Amino acid sequence: MNHGKHAALVCAAAMLFIAAQHARADETIHVMLTDNEIRLDNNEAKTGRITFDVNNAAKDKTEHEFVVLRTDKDAAHLPVRKGQVPESDFRKVGEVEDIAQGASKRLSLKLAPGRYVLICNRPGHYAMGMHTSFVVAR
Numbered sequence: 731m732n733h734g735k736h737a738a739l740v741c742a743a744a745m746l747f748i749a750a751q752h753a754r755a756d757e758t759i760h761v762m763l764t765d766n767e768i769r770l771d772n773n774e775a776k777t778g779r780i781t782f783d784v785n786n787a788a789k790d791k792t793e794h795e796f797v798v799l800r801t802d803k804d805a806a807h808l809p810v811r812k813g814q815v816p817e818s819d820f821r822k823v824g825e826v827e828d829i830a831q832g833a834s835k836r837l838s839l840k841l842a843p844g845r846y847v848l849i850c851n852r853p854g855h856y857a858m859g860m861h862t863s864f865v866v867a868r
């Protein structure tokens with residue numbers, strides 16, 4: 731095999747490898763829970779396996795949780811009953827509970843394209859502002 735052909739084959743193989751790696755790439759979203767907010771380093775991800783790295787960065791010693799709901803509703807206008815969003819009214823995709831102040835927990839999910847709302851559903855916390863929207867693009 732001449733050198734030029736060999737180089738082209740190696741190059742094609744490398745490109746296929748990169749394409750395959752890209753298709754399987756896991757995306758990590760860093761989630762910061764504060765006393766009255768959920769902050770993400772990115773409110774959008776591509777379809778596939780997404781890992782939420784959830785850190786309770788609250789100033790007070792309150793435990794928080796992190797719930798992923800699949801819904802087209804506006805994150806700020808979900809129904810609330812007795813201080814909590816009725817999770818059974820929604821398609822709950824995943825959840826991590828009981829995250830102590832200063833602690834982190836990871837939640838890895840395979841998410842389909844669409845709109846999601848991320849909340850903390852400890853009583854009263856949603857109403858305090860612990861919600862944000864999240865979009866999974868094709």
Ligand SMILES: [Cu+2]
Pocket residue numbers: 793794795850851852855860
């Ligand atoms: Cu909370």
